[in-house]
Amino acid sequence: MKMNKLLLTIAVVAMSSITVFAQETPPQDSESIRKRNEADIKIYQLALRYNDLPVARMKLFELVERNPSNITYKETLASLYFESSQSTSAAIAAMDILEVSDNSVTALEIAAYSLEQLGALDRSLPNFERHYLLTGNLFSLYKTAYLQYSLNRQEEALNSISMLVKNNKSGEEKVGFPKNDNTQQEVSLKAAALNLKGMVYMYMKNKEEAKLAISQALELQPDFELALENLKEVNKMQ
Structure with missing residues:
Protein backbone atom coordinates (compact mmCIF):
# COMPACT_ATOMS: atom_id res chain seq x y z
CA MET A 1 0.00 0.00 0.00
CA GLY A 136 1.28 11.75 19.31
CA ASN A 137 1.67 11.59 15.51
CA LEU A 138 -1.50 9.98 14.21
CA PHE A 139 0.06 8.74 10.99
CA SER A 140 2.58 6.79 13.10
CA LEU A 141 -0.37 5.29 14.97
CA TYR A 142 -1.96 4.30 11.66
CA LYS A 143 1.31 2.74 10.51
CA THR A 144 1.45 0.91 13.84
CA ALA A 145 -2.01 -0.54 13.25
CA TYR A 146 -1.23 -1.47 9.66
CA LEU A 147 1.99 -3.28 10.59
CA GLN A 148 0.22 -5.09 13.42
CA TYR A 149 -2.35 -6.26 10.86
CA SER A 150 0.41 -7.26 8.44
CA LEU A 151 2.16 -9.26 11.18
CA ASN A 152 -1.10 -11.04 12.10
CA ARG A 153 -1.36 -9.30 15.46
CA GLN A 154 -5.02 -8.58 14.88
CA GLU A 155 -6.16 -7.81 18.43
CA GLU A 156 -3.35 -5.29 18.80
CA ALA A 157 -4.30 -3.79 15.46
CA LEU A 158 -7.91 -3.38 16.60
CA ASN A 159 -6.74 -1.61 19.75
CA SER A 160 -4.59 0.80 17.75
CA ILE A 161 -7.42 1.43 15.29
CA SER A 162 -9.80 2.14 18.14
CA MET A 163 -7.39 4.74 19.54
CA LEU A 164 -7.10 6.36 16.13
CA VAL A 165 -10.84 6.46 15.41
CA LYS A 166 -11.59 7.98 18.81
CA ASN A 167 -9.12 10.81 18.24
CA ASN A 168 -11.02 13.82 16.87
CA LYS A 169 -8.04 14.91 14.77
CA SER A 170 -8.19 11.69 12.75
CA GLY A 171 -11.14 13.11 10.85
CA GLU A 172 -9.07 16.11 9.77
CA GLU A 173 -5.69 14.62 8.88
CA LYS A 174 -5.27 13.05 5.45
CA VAL A 175 -3.45 10.08 3.98
CA GLY A 176 -2.95 9.18 0.33
CA PHE A 177 -3.94 5.93 -1.38
CA PRO A 178 -3.26 4.93 -4.99
CA LYS A 179 -6.23 4.72 -7.34
CA ASN A 180 -6.69 2.39 -10.29
CA ASP A 181 -5.87 5.22 -12.69
CA ASN A 182 -2.46 5.66 -11.01
CA THR A 183 -3.45 8.91 -9.30
CA GLN A 184 -3.49 9.52 -5.56
CA GLN A 185 -6.65 9.78 -3.50
CA GLU A 186 -6.62 11.75 -0.25
CA VAL A 187 -8.80 10.33 2.52
CA SER A 188 -9.08 11.09 6.21
CA LEU A 189 -7.09 8.98 8.64
CA LYS A 190 -10.37 8.06 10.31
CA ALA A 191 -11.77 6.64 7.07
CA ALA A 192 -8.48 4.84 6.44
CA ALA A 193 -8.55 3.38 9.94
CA LEU A 194 -12.11 2.14 9.56
CA ASN A 195 -11.24 0.54 6.25
CA LEU A 196 -8.26 -1.14 7.93
CA LYS A 197 -10.58 -2.31 10.68
CA GLY A 198 -12.69 -3.95 8.00
CA MET A 199 -9.59 -5.63 6.59
CA VAL A 200 -8.74 -7.00 10.04
CA TYR A 201 -12.21 -8.49 10.39
CA MET A 202 -12.01 -9.86 6.85
CA TYR A 203 -8.83 -11.67 7.88
CA MET A 204 -10.66 -12.95 10.97
CA LYS A 205 -13.53 -14.19 8.74
CA ASN A 206 -16.02 -11.94 10.53
CA LYS A 207 -18.17 -10.77 7.63
CA GLU A 208 -20.66 -8.77 9.70
CA GLU A 209 -18.06 -6.66 11.52
CA ALA A 210 -15.98 -6.25 8.37
CA LYS A 211 -18.96 -4.94 6.40
CA LEU A 212 -19.92 -2.58 9.22
CA ALA A 213 -16.44 -1.05 9.50
CA ILE A 214 -16.00 -0.60 5.74
CA SER A 215 -19.49 0.88 5.44
CA GLN A 216 -18.55 3.40 8.14
CA ALA A 217 -15.44 4.31 6.17
CA LEU A 218 -17.58 4.88 3.08
CA GLU A 219 -20.01 7.04 5.04
CA LEU A 220 -17.08 9.37 5.69
CA GLN A 221 -15.81 9.19 2.10
CA PRO A 222 -18.18 7.55 -0.40
CA ASP A 223 -15.59 7.58 -3.21
CA PHE A 224 -12.87 5.82 -1.16
CA GLU A 225 -11.77 3.43 -3.90
CA LEU A 226 -9.95 0.88 -1.74
CA ALA A 227 -12.89 0.66 0.67
CA LEU A 228 -15.29 0.15 -2.25
CA GLU A 229 -13.12 -2.72 -3.50
CA ASN A 230 -12.94 -4.21 0.00
CA LEU A 231 -16.73 -4.00 0.32
CA LYS A 232 -17.07 -6.06 -2.87
CA GLU A 233 -14.74 -8.68 -1.36
CA VAL A 234 -16.71 -8.71 1.89
CA ASN A 235 -19.96 -9.30 0.02
CA LYS A 236 -18.39 -12.38 -1.59
CA MET A 237 -17.53 -13.89 1.79
CA GLN A 238 -19.52 -16.90 2.93
Missing part, protein backbone atom coordinates in the same frame (compact mmCIF):
# COMPACT_ATOMS: atom_id res chain seq x y z
CA LYS A 2 1.39 3.35 -1.04
CA MET A 3 1.09 6.21 1.45
CA ASN A 4 1.52 9.96 1.18
CA LYS A 5 4.94 11.57 1.63
CA LEU A 6 6.76 10.74 4.83
CA LEU A 7 6.74 13.05 7.77
CA LEU A 8 10.43 13.51 8.41
CA THR A 9 10.95 16.77 10.27
CA ILE A 10 14.61 17.70 9.95
CA ALA A 11 15.77 16.61 6.51
CA VAL A 12 15.79 20.09 4.99
CA VAL A 13 15.62 22.60 7.83
CA ALA A 14 18.18 21.11 10.20
CA MET A 15 20.64 20.39 7.41
CA SER A 16 20.60 23.93 6.06
CA SER A 17 21.42 25.94 9.17
CA ILE A 18 25.04 26.77 9.97
CA THR A 19 23.82 28.55 13.10
CA VAL A 20 22.10 25.46 14.51
CA PHE A 21 25.16 23.27 14.01
CA ALA A 22 27.54 25.89 15.34
CA GLN A 23 25.47 26.46 18.46
CA GLU A 24 25.44 22.75 19.20
CA THR A 25 29.20 22.38 19.06
CA PRO A 26 30.26 21.00 22.46
CA PRO A 27 31.46 23.88 24.66
CA GLN A 28 34.71 22.08 25.53
CA ASP A 29 35.84 22.17 21.89
CA SER A 30 38.74 24.45 21.13
CA GLU A 31 38.50 27.49 18.88
CA SER A 32 40.29 25.61 16.12
CA ILE A 33 37.74 22.79 16.21
CA ARG A 34 34.91 25.30 16.12
CA LYS A 35 36.39 26.89 13.02
CA ARG A 36 36.87 23.49 11.38
CA ASN A 37 33.23 22.68 12.13
CA GLU A 38 32.06 25.91 10.53
CA ALA A 39 34.20 25.28 7.46
CA ASP A 40 32.90 21.74 7.09
CA ILE A 41 29.30 22.90 7.47
CA LYS A 42 29.78 25.46 4.72
CA ILE A 43 31.22 22.83 2.40
CA TYR A 44 28.43 20.44 3.35
CA GLN A 45 25.78 23.02 2.49
CA LEU A 46 27.47 23.88 -0.78
CA ALA A 47 27.65 20.19 -1.67
CA LEU A 48 23.90 19.89 -1.03
CA ARG A 49 23.28 22.92 -3.23
CA TYR A 50 25.19 21.24 -6.05
CA ASN A 51 23.62 17.85 -5.29
CA ASP A 52 27.06 16.38 -4.58
CA LEU A 53 25.91 13.87 -1.98
CA PRO A 54 29.22 11.98 -1.56
CA VAL A 55 30.96 15.21 -0.52
CA ALA A 56 28.04 16.12 1.77
CA ARG A 57 28.21 12.72 3.47
CA MET A 58 31.97 12.91 3.87
CA LYS A 59 31.71 16.26 5.62
CA LEU A 60 29.03 14.88 7.91
CA PHE A 61 31.26 11.91 8.76
CA GLU A 62 34.03 14.34 9.69
CA LEU A 63 31.64 16.36 11.84
CA VAL A 64 30.38 13.21 13.56
CA GLU A 65 33.92 12.01 14.27
CA ARG A 66 35.02 15.40 15.57
CA ASN A 67 31.88 15.94 17.68
CA PRO A 68 30.86 12.51 18.99
CA SER A 69 28.46 13.88 21.59
CA ASN A 70 26.53 16.05 19.12
CA ILE A 71 23.56 13.95 18.01
CA THR A 72 22.45 16.54 15.44
CA TYR A 73 25.20 15.57 13.01
CA LYS A 74 24.31 11.89 13.30
CA GLU A 75 20.60 12.57 12.77
CA THR A 76 21.40 14.67 9.73
CA LEU A 77 23.56 11.90 8.27
CA ALA A 78 20.76 9.37 8.79
CA SER A 79 18.31 11.80 7.16
CA LEU A 80 20.60 12.26 4.19
CA TYR A 81 20.79 8.50 3.67
CA PHE A 82 17.01 8.27 3.91
CA GLU A 83 16.36 11.12 1.51
CA SER A 84 18.77 9.42 -0.91
CA SER A 85 16.70 6.20 -0.73
CA GLN A 86 19.59 4.31 0.89
CA SER A 87 17.32 2.41 3.25
CA THR A 88 19.94 0.03 4.66
CA SER A 89 22.39 2.80 5.51
CA ALA A 90 19.59 4.96 6.89
CA ALA A 91 18.32 2.15 9.10
CA ILE A 92 21.77 1.33 10.48
CA ALA A 93 22.58 5.00 11.13
CA ALA A 94 19.24 5.53 12.87
CA MET A 95 19.61 2.42 15.03
CA ASP A 96 23.12 3.51 16.04
CA ILE A 97 21.61 6.77 17.27
CA LEU A 98 18.87 4.96 19.18
CA GLU A 99 21.45 2.87 21.01
CA VAL A 100 22.68 6.02 22.74
CA SER A 101 19.53 8.16 22.59
CA ASP A 102 16.30 6.17 22.44
CA ASN A 103 14.26 9.38 22.56
CA SER A 104 15.53 10.71 19.24
CA VAL A 105 12.28 11.33 17.37
CA THR A 106 14.17 11.75 14.10
CA ALA A 107 16.02 8.45 14.47
CA LEU A 108 12.83 6.62 15.44
CA GLU A 109 11.04 7.89 12.35
CA ILE A 110 13.92 7.08 10.01
CA ALA A 111 14.39 3.62 11.53
CA ALA A 112 10.65 2.89 11.28
CA TYR A 113 10.30 3.79 7.61
CA SER A 114 13.67 2.40 6.52
CA LEU A 115 13.13 -0.97 8.17
CA GLU A 116 9.64 -1.15 6.68
CA GLN A 117 11.06 -0.47 3.23
CA LEU A 118 13.57 -3.28 3.80
CA GLY A 119 10.75 -5.66 4.69
CA ALA A 120 11.77 -5.96 8.35
CA LEU A 121 8.24 -5.26 9.60
CA ASP A 122 8.77 -6.82 13.03
CA ARG A 123 11.70 -4.46 13.64
CA SER A 124 9.96 -1.47 12.09
CA LEU A 125 6.86 -1.76 14.28
CA PRO A 126 8.42 -0.88 17.69
CA ASN A 127 9.87 2.30 16.20
CA PHE A 128 6.49 3.43 14.89
CA GLU A 129 4.96 2.60 18.29
CA ARG A 130 7.53 4.61 20.20
CA HIS A 131 7.39 7.48 17.70
CA TYR A 132 3.65 7.74 18.33
CA LEU A 133 4.10 7.59 22.10
CA LEU A 134 6.67 10.41 22.03
CA THR A 135 4.97 12.65 19.47
Whole structure:
Protein backbone atom coordinates (compact mmCIF):
# COMPACT_ATOMS: atom_id res chain seq x y z
CA MET A 1 0.00 0.00 0.00
CA LYS A 2 1.39 3.35 -1.04
CA MET A 3 1.09 6.21 1.45
CA ASN A 4 1.52 9.96 1.18
CA LYS A 5 4.94 11.57 1.63
CA LEU A 6 6.76 10.74 4.83
CA LEU A 7 6.74 13.05 7.77
CA LEU A 8 10.43 13.51 8.41
CA THR A 9 10.95 16.77 10.27
CA ILE A 10 14.61 17.70 9.95
CA ALA A 11 15.77 16.61 6.51
CA VAL A 12 15.79 20.09 4.99
CA VAL A 13 15.62 22.60 7.83
CA ALA A 14 18.18 21.11 10.20
CA MET A 15 20.64 20.39 7.41
CA SER A 16 20.60 23.93 6.06
CA SER A 17 21.42 25.94 9.17
CA ILE A 18 25.04 26.77 9.97
CA THR A 19 23.82 28.55 13.10
CA VAL A 20 22.10 25.46 14.51
CA PHE A 21 25.16 23.27 14.01
CA ALA A 22 27.54 25.89 15.34
CA GLN A 23 25.47 26.46 18.46
CA GLU A 24 25.44 22.75 19.20
CA THR A 25 29.20 22.38 19.06
CA PRO A 26 30.26 21.00 22.46
CA PRO A 27 31.46 23.88 24.66
CA GLN A 28 34.71 22.08 25.53
CA ASP A 29 35.84 22.17 21.89
CA SER A 30 38.74 24.45 21.13
CA GLU A 31 38.50 27.49 18.88
CA SER A 32 40.29 25.61 16.12
CA ILE A 33 37.74 22.79 16.21
CA ARG A 34 34.91 25.30 16.12
CA LYS A 35 36.39 26.89 13.02
CA ARG A 36 36.87 23.49 11.38
CA ASN A 37 33.23 22.68 12.13
CA GLU A 38 32.06 25.91 10.53
CA ALA A 39 34.20 25.28 7.46
CA ASP A 40 32.90 21.74 7.09
CA ILE A 41 29.30 22.90 7.47
CA LYS A 42 29.78 25.46 4.72
CA ILE A 43 31.22 22.83 2.40
CA TYR A 44 28.43 20.44 3.35
CA GLN A 45 25.78 23.02 2.49
CA LEU A 46 27.47 23.88 -0.78
CA ALA A 47 27.65 20.19 -1.67
CA LEU A 48 23.90 19.89 -1.03
CA ARG A 49 23.28 22.92 -3.23
CA TYR A 50 25.19 21.24 -6.05
CA ASN A 51 23.62 17.85 -5.29
CA ASP A 52 27.06 16.38 -4.58
CA LEU A 53 25.91 13.87 -1.98
CA PRO A 54 29.22 11.98 -1.56
CA VAL A 55 30.96 15.21 -0.52
CA ALA A 56 28.04 16.12 1.77
CA ARG A 57 28.21 12.72 3.47
CA MET A 58 31.97 12.91 3.87
CA LYS A 59 31.71 16.26 5.62
CA LEU A 60 29.03 14.88 7.91
CA PHE A 61 31.26 11.91 8.76
CA GLU A 62 34.03 14.34 9.69
CA LEU A 63 31.64 16.36 11.84
CA VAL A 64 30.38 13.21 13.56
CA GLU A 65 33.92 12.01 14.27
CA ARG A 66 35.02 15.40 15.57
CA ASN A 67 31.88 15.94 17.68
CA PRO A 68 30.86 12.51 18.99
CA SER A 69 28.46 13.88 21.59
CA ASN A 70 26.53 16.05 19.12
CA ILE A 71 23.56 13.95 18.01
CA THR A 72 22.45 16.54 15.44
CA TYR A 73 25.20 15.57 13.01
CA LYS A 74 24.31 11.89 13.30
CA GLU A 75 20.60 12.57 12.77
CA THR A 76 21.40 14.67 9.73
CA LEU A 77 23.56 11.90 8.27
CA ALA A 78 20.76 9.37 8.79
CA SER A 79 18.31 11.80 7.16
CA LEU A 80 20.60 12.26 4.19
CA TYR A 81 20.79 8.50 3.67
CA PHE A 82 17.01 8.27 3.91
CA GLU A 83 16.36 11.12 1.51
CA SER A 84 18.77 9.42 -0.91
CA SER A 85 16.70 6.20 -0.73
CA GLN A 86 19.59 4.31 0.89
CA SER A 87 17.32 2.41 3.25
CA THR A 88 19.94 0.03 4.66
CA SER A 89 22.39 2.80 5.51
CA ALA A 90 19.59 4.96 6.89
CA ALA A 91 18.32 2.15 9.10
CA ILE A 92 21.77 1.33 10.48
CA ALA A 93 22.58 5.00 11.13
CA ALA A 94 19.24 5.53 12.87
CA MET A 95 19.61 2.42 15.03
CA ASP A 96 23.12 3.51 16.04
CA ILE A 97 21.61 6.77 17.27
CA LEU A 98 18.87 4.96 19.18
CA GLU A 99 21.45 2.87 21.01
CA VAL A 100 22.68 6.02 22.74
CA SER A 101 19.53 8.16 22.59
CA ASP A 102 16.30 6.17 22.44
CA ASN A 103 14.26 9.38 22.56
CA SER A 104 15.53 10.71 19.24
CA VAL A 105 12.28 11.33 17.37
CA THR A 106 14.17 11.75 14.10
CA ALA A 107 16.02 8.45 14.47
CA LEU A 108 12.83 6.62 15.44
CA GLU A 109 11.04 7.89 12.35
CA ILE A 110 13.92 7.08 10.01
CA ALA A 111 14.39 3.62 11.53
CA ALA A 112 10.65 2.89 11.28
CA TYR A 113 10.30 3.79 7.61
CA SER A 114 13.67 2.40 6.52
CA LEU A 115 13.13 -0.97 8.17
CA GLU A 116 9.64 -1.15 6.68
CA GLN A 117 11.06 -0.47 3.23
CA LEU A 118 13.57 -3.28 3.80
CA GLY A 119 10.75 -5.66 4.69
CA ALA A 120 11.77 -5.96 8.35
CA LEU A 121 8.24 -5.26 9.60
CA ASP A 122 8.77 -6.82 13.03
CA ARG A 123 11.70 -4.46 13.64
CA SER A 124 9.96 -1.47 12.09
CA LEU A 125 6.86 -1.76 14.28
CA PRO A 126 8.42 -0.88 17.69
CA ASN A 127 9.87 2.30 16.20
CA PHE A 128 6.49 3.43 14.89
CA GLU A 129 4.96 2.60 18.29
CA ARG A 130 7.53 4.61 20.20
CA HIS A 131 7.39 7.48 17.70
CA TYR A 132 3.65 7.74 18.33
CA LEU A 133 4.10 7.59 22.10
CA LEU A 134 6.67 10.41 22.03
CA THR A 135 4.97 12.65 19.47
CA GLY A 136 1.28 11.75 19.31
CA ASN A 137 1.67 11.59 15.51
CA LEU A 138 -1.50 9.98 14.21
CA PHE A 139 0.06 8.74 10.99
CA SER A 140 2.58 6.79 13.10
CA LEU A 141 -0.37 5.29 14.97
CA TYR A 142 -1.96 4.30 11.66
CA LYS A 143 1.31 2.74 10.51
CA THR A 144 1.45 0.91 13.84
CA ALA A 145 -2.01 -0.54 13.25
CA TYR A 146 -1.23 -1.47 9.66
CA LEU A 147 1.99 -3.28 10.59
CA GLN A 148 0.22 -5.09 13.42
CA TYR A 149 -2.35 -6.26 10.86
CA SER A 150 0.41 -7.26 8.44
CA LEU A 151 2.16 -9.26 11.18
CA ASN A 152 -1.10 -11.04 12.10
CA ARG A 153 -1.36 -9.30 15.46
CA GLN A 154 -5.02 -8.58 14.88
CA GLU A 155 -6.16 -7.81 18.43
CA GLU A 156 -3.35 -5.29 18.80
CA ALA A 157 -4.30 -3.79 15.46
CA LEU A 158 -7.91 -3.38 16.60
CA ASN A 159 -6.74 -1.61 19.75
CA SER A 160 -4.59 0.80 17.75
CA ILE A 161 -7.42 1.43 15.29
CA SER A 162 -9.80 2.14 18.14
CA MET A 163 -7.39 4.74 19.54
CA LEU A 164 -7.10 6.36 16.13
CA VAL A 165 -10.84 6.46 15.41
CA LYS A 166 -11.59 7.98 18.81
CA ASN A 167 -9.12 10.81 18.24
CA ASN A 168 -11.02 13.82 16.87
CA LYS A 169 -8.04 14.91 14.77
CA SER A 170 -8.19 11.69 12.75
CA GLY A 171 -11.14 13.11 10.85
CA GLU A 172 -9.07 16.11 9.77
CA GLU A 173 -5.69 14.62 8.88
CA LYS A 174 -5.27 13.05 5.45
CA VAL A 175 -3.45 10.08 3.98
CA GLY A 176 -2.95 9.18 0.33
CA PHE A 177 -3.94 5.93 -1.38
CA PRO A 178 -3.26 4.93 -4.99
CA LYS A 179 -6.23 4.72 -7.34
CA ASN A 180 -6.69 2.39 -10.29
CA ASP A 181 -5.87 5.22 -12.69
CA ASN A 182 -2.46 5.66 -11.01
CA THR A 183 -3.45 8.91 -9.30
CA GLN A 184 -3.49 9.52 -5.56
CA GLN A 185 -6.65 9.78 -3.50
CA GLU A 186 -6.62 11.75 -0.25
CA VAL A 187 -8.80 10.33 2.52
CA SER A 188 -9.08 11.09 6.21
CA LEU A 189 -7.09 8.98 8.64
CA LYS A 190 -10.37 8.06 10.31
CA ALA A 191 -11.77 6.64 7.07
CA ALA A 192 -8.48 4.84 6.44
CA ALA A 193 -8.55 3.38 9.94
CA LEU A 194 -12.11 2.14 9.56
CA ASN A 195 -11.24 0.54 6.25
CA LEU A 196 -8.26 -1.14 7.93
CA LYS A 197 -10.58 -2.31 10.68
CA GLY A 198 -12.69 -3.95 8.00
CA MET A 199 -9.59 -5.63 6.59
CA VAL A 200 -8.74 -7.00 10.04
CA TYR A 201 -12.21 -8.49 10.39
CA MET A 202 -12.01 -9.86 6.85
CA TYR A 203 -8.83 -11.67 7.88
CA MET A 204 -10.66 -12.95 10.97
CA LYS A 205 -13.53 -14.19 8.74
CA ASN A 206 -16.02 -11.94 10.53
CA LYS A 207 -18.17 -10.77 7.63
CA GLU A 208 -20.66 -8.77 9.70
CA GLU A 209 -18.06 -6.66 11.52
CA ALA A 210 -15.98 -6.25 8.37
CA LYS A 211 -18.96 -4.94 6.40
CA LEU A 212 -19.92 -2.58 9.22
CA ALA A 213 -16.44 -1.05 9.50
CA ILE A 214 -16.00 -0.60 5.74
CA SER A 215 -19.49 0.88 5.44
CA GLN A 216 -18.55 3.40 8.14
CA ALA A 217 -15.44 4.31 6.17
CA LEU A 218 -17.58 4.88 3.08
CA GLU A 219 -20.01 7.04 5.04
CA LEU A 220 -17.08 9.37 5.69
CA GLN A 221 -15.81 9.19 2.10
CA PRO A 222 -18.18 7.55 -0.40
CA ASP A 223 -15.59 7.58 -3.21
CA PHE A 224 -12.87 5.82 -1.16
CA GLU A 225 -11.77 3.43 -3.90
CA LEU A 226 -9.95 0.88 -1.74
CA ALA A 227 -12.89 0.66 0.67
CA LEU A 228 -15.29 0.15 -2.25
CA GLU A 229 -13.12 -2.72 -3.50
CA ASN A 230 -12.94 -4.21 0.00
CA LEU A 231 -16.73 -4.00 0.32
CA LYS A 232 -17.07 -6.06 -2.87
CA GLU A 233 -14.74 -8.68 -1.36
CA VAL A 234 -16.71 -8.71 1.89
CA ASN A 235 -19.96 -9.30 0.02
CA LYS A 236 -18.39 -12.38 -1.59
CA MET A 237 -17.53 -13.89 1.79
CA GLN A 238 -19.52 -16.90 2.93
